[in-house]
Amino acid sequence: MDDPCRLYLITPPVLPPGFSESLAAALDAGDVACLQLRLKDAPRDEVKRAVEQLMPIAQARGVAFLLNDDAILAAELGCDGAHLGQQDGDHAGARMLLPGRILGITCHDSRHLAMVAGEMGADYVAFGAFFPTSTKEAKHRATTDLLEWWSEMFEIPCVAIGGITAANCAPLVQAGADFLAVVGAVWNHPEGPAAGLRAMNAAIAAAG
Numbered sequence: 362m363d364d365p366c367r368l369y370l371i372t373p374p375v376l377p378p379g380f381s382e383s384l385a386a387a388l389d390a391g392d393v394a395c396l397q398l399r400l401k402d403a404p405r406d407e408v409k410r411a412v413e414q415l416m417p418i419a420q421a422r423g424v425a426f427l428l429n430d431d432a433i434l435a436a437e438l439g440c441d442g443a444h445l446g447q448q449d450g451d452h453a454g455a456r457m458l459l460p461g462r463i464l465g466i467t468c469h470d471s472r473h474l475a476m477v478a479g480e481m482g483a484d485y486v487a488f489g490a491f492f493p494t495s496t497k498e499a500k501h502r503a504t505t506d507l508l509e510w511w512s513e514m515f516e517i518p519c520v521a522i523g524g525i526t527a528a529n530c531a532p533l534v535q536a537g538a539d540f541l542a543v544v545g546a547v548w549n550h551p552e553g554p555a556a557g558l559r560a561m562n563a564a565i566a567a568a569g
């Protein structure tokens with residue numbers, strides 16, 4: 362049997378006051394495979410401080426801690442890995458900087474980019490955006506046939522991202538997504554992040 366689909370949590374683009382406590386409460390509410398720190402446009406010092414604060418909270422709970430955009434800083438600070446987009450520098454160089462750690466690559470809606478990432482040694486490929494999202498201006502739209510094709514052809518795990526919620530995630534799980542990456546579904550949940558996380562995990566389990 363295939364491994365079950367799991368949740369991949371990404372931080373909000375700007376961390377609100379008291380974020381460490383909300384993060385701990387969210388992670389205590391259910392299963393999360395990994396946490397990505399994604400602070401767009403924050404200076405390096407601020408990212409470094411956030412890693413130092415948040416990484417122990419994730420790792421103490423068995424949640425892998427990945428840094429977005431910066432493989433050099435991820436290696437320097439001992440993160441469990443990094444996530445890089447197509448514009449985020451040299452993927453092969455990042456692979457060498459992070460031996461034995463996780464390296465994930467954004468592949469938008471492209472089979473070609475995913476195969477190149479897989480050849481290069483990516484630990485996962487990320488496809489999206491699957492749904493409209495206000496978290497990022499997403500220029501590409503992916504569909505479930507991509508997840509079906511990838512999971513039938515390759516062993517490398519695939520992540521689905523973009524506008525995913527408890528209400529719309531079932532087809533992605535059924536199409537073979539190994540991980541669902543979310544921001545808004547957890548951090549903007551009307552009953553708070555812990556409730557958002559529980560709702561996502563319940564929806565994933567119901568779909569599987």
Ligand SMILES: Cc1ncc(COP(=O)(O)OP(=O)(O)O)c(N)n1
Pocket residue numbers: 369397399401429430444445446447448449465467487488497520522542
């Ligand atoms: C799991 C995951 N998938 C895709 C992305 C997007 O990365 P990128 O295209 O580099 O865009 P930014 O997130 O850097 O704005 C991601 N971060 N995580």
Ligand SMILES: Cc1ncsc1CCOP(=O)(O)O
Pocket residue numbers: 489490493494495496497499522523524525542543544545546
């Ligand atoms: C980082 C990223 N890359 C493609 S869509 C997206 C945003 C995901 O956030 P949300 O889960 O709130 O749509």
Ligand SMILES: [Mg+2]
Pocket residue numbers: 429430444445446449
């Ligand atoms: Mg990026």
